[in-house]
Structures are given as structure tokens and as C-alpha cells.
Amino acid sequence: MIMHHIADSHGWHILDWNGHAVSIPLPVILWTSNGLVVFSSAEFHHDIEGHHVVEAGGLQFVNKHEKIYYAGTEDKPIDLSITKNVFALLVGAVVILLIFFSAARYYAKNTNAAPRGLAGFVEPLILFVRDDIARGAIPEKHLNRFVPYLLTLFFFIWVNNLLGLVPFFPGGANLTGNIAVTLVLAAFTLIITNVNGTKDYWMHIVWMPGVPTALKPILALIELIGVLTKPFSLMIRLFANITAGHILVLSLVSLIFIFESVWISPGSIILTLFISTLELLVAALQAYVFTMLTAMSFGAAVEEHHHDDHAHAEGHH
């Protein structure tokens, strides 16, 4: 049950009622050998063992553990379905857009006024990202170029983390704990960092100045691996933290069912409450850490080293 929750699914399972699963059907979108095929996930009738065959677009499909196969084969079409996580992603995007568009409207209406209402709530957060995360890591000259991206990144992770903690529909999806999502975010960090890398940045990677020549190729190898490991650690960190949180909360709730006793529930609820509160902190903390490390990565890419700084820079690496 926990693993099913942590993983993605084609329908949004809400509860079981009298032995029947109640779930919200989501569209299955497949890029098949016959082109695009779309049908409702309800047509699988909650079957994930690959027994129930669905016919669509002249082809037959089965759902084996939330993976769509051509019936009777081991081949898979390209699955672009609006899965539970994709749906949560869209919900999150809508929430973010609603929050910040209405905040932006306040600023359009009230020039030079103190922020009130929603604007008063988001402005300290925006200033926190700009002043405490971005300004410390990125040179002032390049700051304005990166702040909008960092803001989007921070609020995307944070809002989706929080929505993931809401235990009922449309929250509760393990979106930011899905490795595909963290992979995409980390990949953006990797791409933006290296696209913006200055000559100095690349010199420090492939031919480190101020180091004996014999060491330079070794350092270059280490630095090149470092280019990849930094975003990789970003990806793993967010994925592992959020997934672990979800597993913990679910395990604690499941204690009641494992012991098959109502008497275990007070302890279970208190522990769940404690962990959920902790997860609220983790949600913000992981958004902060991801954004912070991304900002530092951007900062390193555009930083102009002065030759006096090299001794210091070496000590730092």
C-alpha cells in the first residue's frame, strides 16, 4: 500500500467503499505504433495485474503495476498519461499561478503602498529568496537575471511539498518525492549553470589555475565529475527527503491496521501529527536547500575570479 502510494498511478484512488475502490479516473495518453491513443483509466477497472484488456485505437492494452503494456507482450507504448502525479503537478501549478497572479495584481493596483493581504504574505518570502538565498550566492551584477527563476523554483518545490502533505484529494500525491520531478529540476540547474558558465568557470574546471601542472588533469577529472554530482545530489536529496516523509507518515498511520486495534490509534495519531509537523518544516527546508544550492551553482558559474583570490579559492575547494 505504501509503495503504491509513493509510486505513480493512472487513477487517483481515494478510498474503498464496501469492497469497491473509489477513485477518480484520469486520462491515459499513449503514443503507440498507431499514433496517439487516449482513453480513461477507469476502463482498467482498477486492475493492475494485467488481466483486464482495454481496446483502444485498434490496439489492446493491459495495466501491469501501473505500467501500460501492449496486451500479451512485454512491449510498452510511450506513456504520456495524466497520472496522479501529473494531475497533482497541474493542481500545484494552478495554485502557484493563482497565488502569485493575485499578489502581482495587488502591486499593479497599489504603487508604493505597504503590502497587505496576500501580497503581505508572499512579499517576505520573495524578499527572503532574493536577499537571503540569491544575493548571498550570486554577484550583484547577475542577480536580476537569476532571481525570477530561483523564485519559481523555490515556490514550485515548496507549494508542491505542502500539497503533498495534504492527506486528501487533490493533495497527498508524492510529487516532489518522485525522482522524475527532481530529475527535471536538477537537470534545469545543471543546464542553466553550464550555459551561463563564464570562461573563468570552465578554466577552473578543465585547467585549474595556480595548481602544479601534473595535478591539473586529475583535478579536471574530479571537477568534471563534480559538475554532474552536484545536480545529482540535488535530485536525490529532494526525492529521498520527501519520499521518506511520506513513508513515515503512512507507516505510522498503518500501525493501526497492522496491529488491528483501535487502541493503538492515539499513539499512532500523536506520532503522525508530530511527523507531519516535522514534514511541514522539511517541506520548507528542502525548498530552501534546493534553491540555495542552485543559486550557489549559478553564482559559481558567473563569478569572476581575481587572481588574488586563487589562494583563497583553492583553500575552499
Next chain:
Amino acid sequence: MDLVTPGLGLIVWTTLVFLILVFLLGKFAWKPILNAVHAREEAIDQALKQAEAARAEMGKLQASNEQLLKQAREEREAIVKEGRAMRDAMIAEAKDAASAEAAKILESARTQIHQEKMAAVTELKNQVAQLAIDMAEKVLRAELAQPEVAKANVERDIKDLNLN
């Protein structure tokens, strides 16, 4: 292993949605918000600077006021001093003039008195002389009227003369 295998569908959707978010938020949220915040920060900064400048100006004004007051006080003192000196000088001058005038008047009075006195003395002398002449005339007339008395007198006088 399923857990750490990224699904292609979710990668595509996340990329798409995230890029749309970056674009939409960047254009319609962050730009106006950051611009507004920046404008407000500038305005506050400027207002603070202006207040500081006004305060400095006020201080300067106060200092110059004090300077002016001091100057005025000094001027007043100088005027008062000058007035006092002038008054003293005037009084002294007036005193001198008055005493000189008094002396002059006294002198002229004295001269006049002297002249008057001399005139009176002369007058008196003249009158006494006249009186003496008149008396002498009268005596002579009387003596001449009584020749024996006159003869006796002349004899006595001659006797006296002889005695001398």
C-alpha cells in the same frame, strides 16, 4: 528499483509545466512584483535621504539663527555703548559751554557794575562839588551881608595864616 526509475511521462509533463510556470510567473508575477518592491525600496531610500538632508538643513539654519542672534546682541551692545558715550560727551560739552557762558555773563556784569559804579562816583563827586560851591556861595553871601562878621573872620584867618 521502480522507485528510483524516473517515468518518461512525468519527466515530459514536469518539464512542460515547469517551463510554463517559469515563463508565466516570470512575465506576470515576478517582474511586476520585483519591480514594485524595487520601486518602493528606492522611494523609501530617497525619502530617508531627503529627511536626512532636511534635518541637516534645519541644523544649519539653527546655527545660522544663533549666529544672527549673537551678532544682533553684539550690535545692540555696541549701539548702547556708543549712545552712552555720546550722551556723556554731550553732557560734558553742555557743561563746558554753560560754565563758559556763565563766566562770560559774570564778567560782563562785573564790567558793567564797575562802569556804573564809576559813573555813580563821578556823579557823586560832581554833586558834592556843586554842593560845596553852593555852600561856599551861601556862606560867602552871608558873610558879605554882615561885613563885621566877615571882617572878624578874615582877621581870624589872617591870624591863622600868620600862625601857620
